[in-house]
Amino acid sequence: MSNKSAHQPPRWADRFLEWYCRSEILEDLQGDLYEHFERNTISKGKRKARQIYCLDVLNFFRPYTIKKFKIVNNLTSFIMFKNYFKTSVRSIARNKLFSAINVIGLAVSMSIGLLMIAFISEVFSFDKFHKDxxxxxxxxxxxxxxxxxxxxxxxxxxxxxxxxxxxxxxxxxxxxxxxxxxxxxxxxxxxxxxxxxxxxxxxxxxxxxxxxxxxxxxxxxxxxxxxxxxxxxxxxxxxxxxxxxxxxxxxxxxxxxxxxxxxxxxxxxxxxxxxxxxxxxxxxxxxxxxxxxxxxxxxxxxxxxxxxxxxxxxxxxxxxxxxxxxxxxxxxxxxxxxxxxxxxxxxxMMAGPDLSNNIGVSIGGAVIWVLAGFTLVVLLSAGFNYTNLSIARSLKRAKEVGVRKVVGATKRQVFNQFITEATIISVIALVFAYLIFMFIKPHFLGLDPSIERSLQLEITPILFLYFFIFALAVGLLAGFVPAMFLSKLKTVQALKNAGSTKLFSKVNMRKVLIVIQFTLSMAFIISASIAYTQFKYALNFDLGFKTENVLNIELQNNDWQKIETAFASIPEVQMISKSAMIPSVGSTYLVDMKYNNDSTELFYNTIDENYIDLMDHEIIAGAHFTKKSSESEESEVILNEETLKRFNLGTPNEAIGKQVEIDENNLTIIGVVRDFHYDKLDQGIKSFGFRNRSNSFYYVNLKLNSSDLPATMAKIENAWNEVDPVHKLQAQFYDENIESAYSEYVIMGTIVGFLAVLTVSIAALGLLGMAVYTAETRMKEISIRKVLGATEGSLVSLLTRGFMWLLVISAALAIPLTYLLFEQQILNDIENRATIGVLELFTGVLIIFAIGILTIGSQVRRAAKANPAQTLRSE
Amino acid sequence: MKGTNLGEFEEIALLTILVLKDDAYGVSIKREINEQGKRNISRGALHTALSRLEEKGLLTSKQGEGNEDRGGRPKRYYEVTNKGLTALQEAKEVRDQLWSQVPAFRLQ
Structure with a gap:
């Protein structure tokens, strides 16, 4: 047999042959191949022979050589399944705490998964009703x-x-x-x-x-x-x-x-x-x-x-x-x-990129991926819990595995058993997840009017199938590592001494999983607080004009003169002006502007003579517009400082009186306005001008001075209804306009914040499980230490230290990673933004530490306080 | 009569098995066809043909001894059945008959 090992055909090919080939013909077929291989090795060399062998094996992969579906084998595994099911249910029932932690964690994270499935399947169902x-x-x-x-x-x-x-x-x-x-x-x-x-x-x-x-x-x-x-x-x-x-x-x-x-x-x-x-x-x-x-x-x-x-x-x-x-x-x-x-x-279209001037709403592919990514993170966190706790508990299950193996279970059967157990847990979790899903669905849809307009998240029968498959997948994935680990246990070792150190070989992996979990939790919390700061910053930003007590009313094709007269009679209305649009909330008007053979796009707003006063814009040179008859041609323009720089129009004073061509009209510069933010803060300031055309107003702006706002609003509404009984008054305070313009930060903050709470709770649950487990298994050690004179304090620090280190490592990872992510990627393109402060970075970390100490501490203290006589007596 | 008509490759395989007498198994059959037929056949094709012939009842097979070259695995020896022999005969007769009718000048 010595030369046999010298000339081995490729092992994978051999295995493949054994795997697919029917046992009746395997023997002689393999024999033939071996003999052939042997001859080829001599005549053509080892390399060539191996090649031929592989080709032959692939060549034999034909219908008549492939194994038949083995009904008998399946029958036994079906019978065994009953047994797995029974033992799994018993084991789940016996370890109530662990099962509860797993079910709750999985249910919470799976509810988000269900939301995502419903969301994605709905987004992809859009427009499918069109033929071809x-x-x-x-x-x-x-x-x-x-x-x-x-x-x-x-x-x-x-x-x-x-x-x-x-x-x-x-x-x-x-x-x-x-x-x-x-x-x-x-x-x-x-x-x-x-x-x-x-x-x-x-x-x-x-x-x-x-x-x-x-x-x-x-x-x-x-x-x-x-x-x-x-x-x-x-x-x-x-x-x-x-x-x-x-x-x-x-x-x-x-x-x-x-x-x-x-x-x-x-x-x-x-x-x-x-x-x-x-x-x-x-x-x-x-x-x-x-x-x-x-x-x-x-x-x-x-x-x-x-x-x-x-x-x-x-x-x-x-x-x-x-x-x-x-x-x-x-x-x-x-x-x-x-x-x-x-x-x-x-x-x-629905999942497509965010396009300007879109015909309807689109969700945007990026949003889908981001949400899916978040979901995955939450799911991972719960999956890690399951893996961690199961491996930790494997100590107790090792004997069971040993006995099963002695009785004749194969590795595969043990694996199946533990996978079954994980799947049962995940299916139980699915039931709870569905309830949670039904609860959070309306909240998700209510996040933003645009979400509600474009999505229903209707539950269709096919969705239930998806949900079920999803639960199975979660179970399989979460159970994979523990099942692998347990099925690989050596029988003798498992039976000899369950507490042997060999079993703890996965201890490092568990630590890595905990670190990942907490890093993600912290990153979430930090992100949520950064988003919130960003929102606050945008709201309080000095735009360059005043928005307090300004009420913007849509004209809705009414004659502005009538509307103006109607509002003028209300004593609380201090000032009235008209404009074509509302700047600083995200929409812009553009027009071509030419000067000295140079041209650019000019952002503009059309306003009347009162607008600049009402909004408190600063005119740094020249004059305001004056009241003109509604038939007069457009002849004047007020530009911002940036435009002067762009066209080299000189100092503000020099620029006054110069002629520029805007929209094919020659206009005289009569004033220069201090630069202000006419677009959202993520955009910079470019050329901007105020135009004065009497026939293109779409908004009336009212400056209010009211001590009784509801009463004033009622008066305004009455005045409106007298002029236009058909259309409803569309009025919004400027501050509210701005707030809704930045609602994306709020939505992002809400989603991320919610997910942060989830991941943190899941991670905390996992930590609790680990702490309980550690306290339990080290009970004797603790008792002996105590008998020998250890104080409660020293015991607590002994048990807590390990976990605390993990948290510190997580913090050390999470803070720089999140910082870089926001600094380099997310906020990078935004022109005006809040700086990321120490406070935002460390609040999350502190919260996690507090939660961590509380969870571990409660368990550890209990263990440290226990009476050693009680635990040691049973020995 | 469908089922006993032999394909060209099947005919060669059967004849080779007859030639090899007691030593007809996978490797030897392939080698013999390679040498005599001056052609390189794939192992897969040969094995498929042999198992189909066996299904048709033109061949039988039995397990033989193993040896070291084969990693101790047994050989499967093939033997042509009477039905196989008849099929070969019929094929030969058809050919002979056709050959006899081919005009002599065509063959030069």
Missing amino acids: GDRVYRVNNIYQEQQEDPTPFATTSIIMSDRIKESIPGVESQVLMTRGFGGDAKLDEKIIPISGLWATEGFNDVFSFEILQGNPETMLSEPNSIVLTDETAKKIFGDTDPMNQTFILGKEDLYTVTGIIKKPPFNSHFTFQALGSYITYTNQNRKGERGENWYNAWNNMWMNYVYVKLAPNTDVNDVNQRLLALGEKESEKYEHITITSELQPLYG
Whole structure:
């Protein structure tokens, strides 16, 4: 046999053969292969022979050589399963504390897992109702100004639709839609505000919304056609048949109802109450040279959406290539900007990237990954608990394993038994997790109005299946390490002395797991407190103007003069001004500005003569706007300091009186305003100007001085209702506007804070388990020490020291890691932000230490106080 | 008659087993075909063919002794059954008959 070991065929190949081959033919087949191998070794050399052997083994992997499904084997394992189940249940019942810790920890973390599953499966169910939706794409524009970072938009130009028709093959159908359709629908005495989209007749070719009435092909072809959803139709027409009825929309446009579509389902990424035929929009806007130019401009890309359905077998990359080439060609006309386009699949819209000018809400892929990551962390924490406690307890189970092995259990069977036990625990935990899930679901949805609008987290039957599979997976993963460990125990050792040191070989692994757990817990707490500081910082930031007691009211297409007069009579209203938008809460208006052959994008707000006073902006040179008649042309502008620097307009005083071109109008600089934060704080300050155009106000700003706010609000509402009884007053204090603009910090803080509480509780539970266990197993040692004269204090410190070290290591890891994460990654791009202070970093750590000391201390003290006579007597 | 028609490779395998007499087992059959047929057949293909022939009843097999080269594993010896012999005969007859009808000039 000596030469046999000298020429061994590859071991893995041999094992593989033994694994798959039927036992009837294995013997002689393997024999043949060996003999062959032997000959080859002599004739062709060892290397070649081994190669051939491997090839042969793979070559023999054929249906007739593969093992048959062994029913007998399965039967025994089925019978054994009953036994595993029974012993598992007994063991769970016997160790109530450990089981409770495991079940609670797993239930809490799994409830988050369930939330995630429901969340993700809902996000991915969006838009699945469209027929051939896998071939539907949206054309997204990417806007890049000079060397700045490109910005992705969900919108594109109107002309894109024609360009696709002309130059891009493989498009089966397409639809062009534009925002801004709608207004007040007037029928008889009723006035009902509706909103929707302009859409071309391709709408029903690309999308598969359910059509209740009307011809899908032609319902959007004629001018002044309108398609209503059943819900809107009912509001306007009640129970009469709406088809072919006419009504007035907006000022005086008469529309005919040509179709009824069922209200878009919840899981559509965009929604509408009505669709206007696109030709109407074209007729309204494509007027004169200026209208024509604007309509066909490549950079008229802020309101329009183009969706295409590609023909089967069209290569998306090919279309994207053509779009890119098209964009590059079209952009040559523009000096500073490049606008290219690419396709975004319909099914990826909800989970897709966060795009500007989106047609509806999207959750954003990043958010999903972050949430999934958090969930995983919480789950890991609970899984670690299970692993740790099980291994710690393995001391007690070792005898059981030994006996099982002596009686004839294979390694695999022991493994199965412990996996079964873990799975049972996780399934029990699932029941509790589901209850917790039902409890936290409404809170999760209530975090932010935008979440509530876009998600329901409906429980579908398939979800239950997912939940169950998830529970099994958790059980398998959590039980894997302990099961491996126990099944590998050597029989003799396990039976000889359960307390032997060999069993504690996994002690280091347990320590590592505890450290990971606590590092994560601390990182969570630190993150939550950083997010909270950031929010507070943003709220208290000096924007450069005053927002106290300023009430912003949406005009909602009312005549501002009437509204202004109505409010002017209220004594508590100190000042009234009007503006086009509310700065500093995240939205911005942009316009082209030119001076001396140089041009840039100017952020702007259109305001009246009182605005600057009311908001307390500081004018550092020049004058305010003055009151003008509503027909006068725009002629003046007030710029910020940054714009002067950008165009080298000199000192503020020098700049006064110079002419600049804005939006193709020549405007005189009449004033310079101190730089202020017109955008959210994560953006820096760039060129900004105040314009003065009387016909583009959307907001009225009131400065209030009221001792009885509710009464004042009531007066304002009354005044509003007198002018406009149809629309509800939309008023918000400036401070509230700002607060909601930064709500993302609050949401992040809430989520992270909640998860922090969970991970900390889970980790604390685990620690408690370990402490109980340590105290129990070292009872005798403690008693002997005590008998020999150890004080309670020294015993407590002896038992606590080990755990405390773990906590210290965790803190040493968590603090720098979290700091770097926030400093380098998350807050890096944010222009104005709170510095991360020592306080934020160390509060979390202190909390964890306090919790840790409490949990361990309680157990350790009990052990140290116990009467040694009691414990030692039983020896 | 379906089932007794022999494939070319099956025919060769059966004939080789007859040639090898008492020493027909996996390795020797493959070697013999390699040498006589001047072709390299894969072990997998041969084994598949042998087990199919056995299924059809044209072959029987029995376990033999093992030796050191084989790691102590037994050989499986193959033997052609009467049915196998008949099948071979039939195949040969068909061929002979066809050969006899081929015009002589075609063969030159």
